[in-house]
Each structure stands twice: as structure tokens, then as C-alpha cells.
Amino acid sequence: MRSWRKAAVTAIAAALATLTTLVAPPRAAQATGGTGIEERPCPVPVPAGTTCGYLLAPERRDVPNSKTIKVAFAVHRSAAPDRKPEPVVYASGGPGSSSLEVIGLLARTLPDRDVIVVEQRGGRHSEPRLSCPEIAQALVGTLTTAGPARSEAWPVVKQALACQERLERQHVDLRGYRTAEIAADLVQLRGELGYRRWNLFGVGYATRPVLRAAAADPDGTRAVVLDSFLPAGARWYDQASPALTTAFTALGVGGRFAALVDRLNAEPASFRTRDPLTRKRITVTLTGDDVATLLQSALHDAELIPIVPALVDGLAAGRTGLLRLLFDKAGPGLVSREWGLYYAVQCQDEVPFNTFPADTGPRPFTGVIDAAVCEAWKLPRARDAERATAVPAAGSAGGSTAAPPVLVLGGRYDPATPPQAARQAAASLPGARFAEFAGVGHGVFLGSDCGRRTVEAFLGDPGSTAAPCDPARASRPLILPGEVLVTAAAYTVVTSPVALIPLGVFAVVSAVQLIAALVALLRRRRAGLSALAGLAGVLFSALTALSVATVADPAALSVGVPPELVWYGLLAVAATVLSLIEAFRLNARAIQIVPVLSGLALLAWLYGWLLG
Template sequence: MNNKLISGQVHYTVSFFVCALLLAIPGLHFAGAETPAQRETLELTPCHLTTPGFAMRIKAECGAVQVPENWADPSGRQISLHVALIRSNSKKVEPDPVFFFAGGPGQAATESYLPVSHGFMLINQKRDIVLIDQRGTGQSNPLRCPLPKDFSLLTDMTEEQEKQWLQDCLSSLAGDPTQYTTAAAVRDFDRVRELLGYEQINIYGVSYGTRVALTYLRLFPDRIRSIILDGVLPQDISLGPNVAEAAQRAIDLIFARCQADPACNKSLPDLPAAFSKIQQDLRRSPQILEIPHPRSGEPLQVRFTYDMFAQMVRLLSYSAETAALLPLLVHNAAQSGDYRILVSQSVLIGDNFSTMIYSGLHHCVACAEDYPFWSEKPKRDSQNLYLGDLIEHGLTRVCQIWPRGDVASDFKQAVTSDVPVLLLSGELDPITPPAYGEHAAKTLSRSLHIVVPGHGHNVLSRGCIPKLATTFIETADVTTLETECVSAIEPMPFFISNAGPEP
């Protein structure tokens, strides 16, 4: 067993990304009857991959695959899956591609690949990359709950208004929400593998995509050559009640890193006190502010609540780049009492989140695969956690209304395997901390866990990690990886003024 933990130098900061609240996974058994999709071939035509907010376009070949919405009823309603193949330019392409599983739950692979594509450039030199929009996302029968026109992204709904919005969304969905589970998606993905003619595949999963990868490993172990898990969600951990602790750990580490940096500590002293002042102000009275919309410039009136501030802090702490801004934002707002910049950041995050996540699919997964498995609520003082009970209360309101799909009896059991697995964690990840990677590695006998210092969620593109990941995919062997370079990876320096970091 080679289950090594590499932490490098302790760099005290925090982390990045993820929209995911989930984890856990079914071990469903599927009917073997031939379906209409099994008599089809997958025709691919040239296309370009794009995503909102990114000017770059990636050449690919795209196609559609028909699969049963309910795999237990293969002759029933069919849905279309959107598939994109990014071919290698090598004269000798390896026969085992890399399948990319997106996070969320609720992200589309063809949309979320572009921002991280540079991390795959070396891998793509010898291997094709396969992207499949998970059922319920992208162009695969998307399930989304747009907000009513009367509400902006940051306007508070009453509980009754939220309940009506969810019920209206459910009645408008083009699909049965109980069929949009991780196990059903994995069955879809294996059907695509079969149609593309691959005997074995390599898998990269990020955040919730690590759950998808581990589910694939449980259901179809012989079809996987190697796996990279980036931002690990172990099968036997259900996210929800523990999100607040991970988020608090991240913000504490961000502030500690600033304190340990002479320039940051001099310019932005006593960040915990500044943060506490904002907490007290917003909990006492929300701020009614008018700002120019950060994208359109149109006047926008916002009732800025503490919950909005807390969610903004959580999401900014996902990446080293946005975490580098947090101390300055907190310091300036506390000193001036002017929260307009914080509001602008919240609006931007809300806009980005609404386009990035297919909320209907998110609810399908979370309510079937996490919420029912919450154990007794942990004993804690929520007032000492800046998120408090915000995540649990929000998901509870949704899942009391949202229909739940079935999960298998071995859903919450850790996946045991001798398939080679490379686990990646950010030292300062606010949603899937390194302890999760360590935990998952215990039952993966041919695994290596790398912790990237000073970074957060989604670390494939950091420093020497792309090279290590490429070597791992080439060899399917963790024992030969030379990981000394990891300790040299550094995070983004803090902004200590509006001009940026210290020169």
C-alpha cells in the first residue's frame, strides 16, 4: 500500500472553488435489456466549446447519445446527452482517453472544462479528452430553476415565496427529478464509453465529480485504468452540517496568513476584529444600498443581508486569487462602513453562480444523496462559525419539497479498490479539506495523496501538478511520481491596497 501524504511547506492560506454541497454515491444494479440507444452509433461533427465570461474557444467534435431517463425502464422516455471529444494531435494516440467529470453538482462538463483546460494540455498531447454534460446540465436535458422576474439574485424571498418558486420550477421541468442521480449519470457515461469504442478509460473528477468518479469505480471497476480525484468528497461523508466548519477553517487560515506576512499585517491589522464588526453590523440591520450593476452599469438597489455577505466570503475563499482580495475587502468595509464594494462582489458572484450551476440537477442530487444521510446535528456553537446554520437551513427547505431518487444500500460505504488513484487537495480548501482526501485514500490501496500548499479547491493547474498528473496518467503508477516540486508551489500574494500586492 502506497498511501503517502505530501503537504510541503505550511503556507497558512485558504482555498478555492466549488459549488458543490454533495457527496455519496449509489451502487445501483441495472437492467441488461437492449435499448434503442444500444443500437445507435455516436456520430461526431466539428464544433467549438465556449463558456460565458471566456473569450477562448476550443475545437472539438460533438454529438448526441440517446439514453433512457429511467435505466430500469429502457423502453420508456429517452433523453439526449451532449458529448464533446477533444482529440489529441499526436501521431500515436493512446487508446485510453481521459473522461472529465465536472463539479457542482450541477455543472456541465462542456462549459466548466474551458477555465481549467490549461491543466490538461500535457495530457491531451497523447490522449483524447471526453466531456459529457451530465443529465440535467448543459445540453443534456437541462434542469434549471430561474428566479422569478420580480426577484434579483440577491433579493430575499420569504419562505412561502421560496416554496412557491420551487413548486413552480418542479412543474416546469422536462423530466422526472427522481431519475437524475449520480448512479444514473454514471450509467450514461459508460454507455458513451461503449459507443466511442474505448475498452478502458482514465477519469479526472473535480469536487462533486470525485463522487461521480468513485461511483464509476464502484459500478464498473474493470473499465477504469486510473483516476485523478481533485477536491475529494469521500463516499461515506455527507456534506451539509460540516460545511460551516470547513469554511471557518479556511477564513481563519486566510487571516492567519495575512498576520504572518509583514506587509499584509501592517496594512490590514486585526482582521478577525474587522470581520466581527461587519458581522455585528449586518446581523443588526441589513444595508439598503444602490450600486451600478458591476456588468451593465444599470442602477441596482440591493438589500444587503448578513447571509449574502457570508456566502460571498465562502465563495471568494475557494481560490488563492480571490482569497488574496478578502482581507482588503474586509478591512476597508469595516474601516469605512461602506459596503458597496462588498455588494458589487456579491452581485458578481450571484450572476456567475446562476449561469454556472443547473440548480434543478443540484437539488436532485443533494436531496437524494446527502440530505437523507445527515446524522444527528453536531454539537457546536453556530455563532462561532460565520456560516452558522445557513447551509443546512437552505438545503432543508429545498429538500422538504424536492422529490428524491432512490440510492443503493451501499451508498454510504467507502469505495475499496486497487485501481491507481492520485488524490489532490488544496491545503486551504474551504469545502473539501485535505482530511477528506486522507480519509478516502484509506481504502484505495494504490493511491497517493498530494496536498498543495497555500491553495484551495481545484488544484490541477497549480505549479507542477499538471506535469505530475500527466506522468501519472502515462504510467498509472503513483510510486514513480517525483513530488518534491509540490513544496515550491506558492499562492497569490495578498492585495494590501487597491493597487494590488506589495511590489
């Protein structure tokens, strides 16, 4: 009996051990330079089957006995019966952007693999968090004045120095927050989690540490995805102006973009809106270079890209009321990162390698400000070897026998990491192939369903070149100048439907007028003009609703209205004139003045405000 029980217990223990191995890979021995991992509650909503933790890493691996910092990460365990052994580890860019919020999308896109999302050291969910809210507020402040970027840099520099001093009082060594250390965190994490191999996936700036991690850990790297590839040797600031111009040329509005920048640099425009940080009402004054910076941010958002050509055309035509739409949509992107981490990386790994030429084209104001902040922070420049493009090599005899395959994704309208440069850089990577996707800018995976399907297919079989979809086909067409009647009032209607009250009242009054006139006609009373007026008003309301409902992309309604509304408005004019004649005939009832008043209000609203 005892032997039977002992055998049963042994069998159950073995089964549990096997199951644990399948569900949660065992931690490996402590990786070189590492200090382990620590569990923690997840700081953001995550899908079921997700656990969160900290990687305990040295703040500076080049300094003996450096203090330990905490790098946040999350692991989603796949519950698929055909679960693949190699997970995908994902890192967002910036630098200073958060990653954990993307884990749900990754888990849905790659259901048969574990998904690991890693924050950057110093990021939003890591410790210490290199947050500098004073810098973000100072950047918003630069948009409330009309001076050139160079004259506006000092308030930001002043707040950046205050943040640097505060971080140093907290014993943060900013020299430890750079690309080489972020890459080393990825290598260390694989060892701590115990995966034999995994797939590396980086977006934007994160393609740099991801590629460096692949080069440092060839045996542990199965495949690499570089979305919006930023080669290590690229001079981002020096290339910013021509890259931005190239993106708008690809959108078909290169000339109009240059015209609006020149126009607003000569005569800045002001408007009232809300501070993206405090939500307080502020007056924003934008120059052409300010608008260029906001448009650069807008091209990171796939939802905004379709309306950008019409928006640029309207701004170039002098419809400066459209600036509120642009600021509200793109402004928050300028203040969403952890600015202490951003400048720690940029001041060591990027700014010192640029010359900041005096471009004649648009100059995003962030470049001027970043150069001034880095001059004040005085962090050491990265070694040239750390700036060289890391090339993944073949693993050792016990690991892979060839360099890991690499997929490089580029967005056609990417102003930060242009697809032309990414294609050229991909050609220098062994085993790399490049795909350009229409309809998106920066961050293909986040903005393109075809991009997500391409990543999924590549990770399923890195050696296959079969495309699961056509990357040259955009999911949403561009809204080109002329396809909508551009008007700033359209955005007001979208954000505040109460602005539709004149149209709603006119439609109701017209319907009542028509019904009352038909009843009067059935009773053989004189009401022909009222019937025609009511019919014209109802037709106008119906055609207007139909034209709006059949707009191919509802996003167009935030920047303009269907052009046919100009002609449909003639029906409203006819209805108002007929109602006026009927209201002033002999023996007319006082109530008949109501259609006249609603018609006059509608015409003032339509031609004086909406289409004005």
C-alpha cells in the same frame, strides 16, 4: 493488370482502416442499458480536432422501457505522434456545473491523450436541460432583503415548485437525475466510444460519480484523479460551517472572519450594484451569513483568493463599501449552475443524510434554502448502498490485476471539500495518494499550474511518486492585512478608470508648472516657489505611479492601495501650499490659480475619497 489494381486497392483500404483505428477508436457494441450515441455540432468553442455528440441513455435504468435522454459530451483527438491509447474523461462538479468549456484547457494540459469531456445528464448542453432560471433570480432576490435565511427561503421554494411543475409537464422524471445514474452514464459512454480503458477525472461533486464509475467498471479504468474529493458518506451541509471557519483560519483571518459575520448579522449593510442575471441596477442588503456564503463562493476562484485576507480584514473593520467588490466577483458563481439538476441530485443524494444543526458559527444561507426546497420537492431518498463510498476494486483476469491507482488533490483553502477530510478519505482508498496545494481553494486543476502538472505526471506514470513541482509553494502570495491600505475606492478605480481624472490633471498641471517655472528662471524671472511646487507635484505623481506599478500582485489594487501613498501625499500638500503662496503674491498672474485648484482637488480626492 487487374490483379495489380486489386492488390493496390486492398492495400490502400487496409491502410485507411488502420489510420481510422488510430485516430478514432471504433464504437463498441451497444453497452448494457445503452442506446447508442448521436453526433451534434459543438455548442461552445472547442480546439481543432474536437467532435461533439450525445450519449443516448435511459432516463431511469431501474425502470423498464424508460424514455431516452441525451447526455452531451465532446472528444478531442490528440494529434501527438506519441499519442497514448488511454484517453482522459473529465467531469465537472456542482452538481449542475457545465464541463464542455474546460476542454481547451484539458487538451493543452494533456496533449498526448484524447480528452473526453462529459456533461451531467440534465446539464447545460444535455437534453433535457434542467434549467430553472426562476430559482436563480429568487436567490438573487434573497440578497436584496435583510431577513434571516429561514424567512427568505419561501420565495425560493415557491419558484422551485414552479420549476418542478414545469419540468414534470415536460415529462421529466427527476428521480432519474442522481449520482448513480450519472456514474452509469460514464460506464456506458466508454463502451459506446470503444475505448478499452480510460482514465477518469472528476472535480468536486463529480468525484462521487467518477469513483462509482471506477468501482463499477474496474476493467475499463486505468487510473482515477479526484480533485477536491467529496466522499459519498460526507455530510456536506452539516460540515459547511466548520469547514468554512477552518478555511479562513488557514488564511490567517479566522478571528476577523467571525467578527465580520457577527457585525453584519447585527447590522446588515446595503449598497448599489448590478444584478448578475439581468445587469439591472439593484440595491443589495447583506447579513453576515450572506457574506459568509459569498466568501465561500470566492474561495472557488484562485484569482480571488490572494485578496481575501485583506478583504475580510477591511470588512471586519467596517469598510462595507468592499461588499460591492465581493458581490460582483463571487455573486455570479451562486447562479451559474443548472438549478433543476442541482436540486434533483441534492434532494435525493445529499440533503436527506444531513441533520442541519443550529450552528453558532457562520451559516451559508444556501444550506437553509436547500433544505426547504427539498422538503417541498419530496423526491425519494437514495438507498444507503448508493450513498456508501464506492471503492475501485481489481479487474477480472482479463483486465487489470490490481485496483486502479488514485490521485486525490486538495486545495489548502477549500471551504467545500476541506483538504483535511479529503486526506482522511483518500487513506481508505486502495492505491490512493493525496497532495495538498497551496494558494488554491476548490478545483485545484483549474486554479493551480502545479496541480495541472501533477495530474499530467500522474497520468503519464500512475505508479511514480515523483513530484513535478512543489505543491506547498503558492504561485501567488496572499495579500495580508497591512500590506495594502484597504479602501473600497480602489475597486471603483479598477472598474472605472475615469475616477483617476483628479490625479491625471494634477500630474499634467504640475509638469507644466515645473517646465514654465524653469523657463522663467532661465530668463531671470522670479519663479522659485513655482518651480518647487511643480517639482513636488511631479515627484508625488512619479512616486505614486511607481508604487502602484511595483505592487507584487495587481489583484491587490482592487481591494486597496500602497500604504506609502499616505506619506507621498505630503508632497502634494507641499505643492499646493507653495502654489497658493505664489498665486497670491503681488502682481501674480491669474493663470497661477490653476495649480492651486488642481492641488486642492487632488487632496480632496486623495484624503477625502481614496484613502478616506
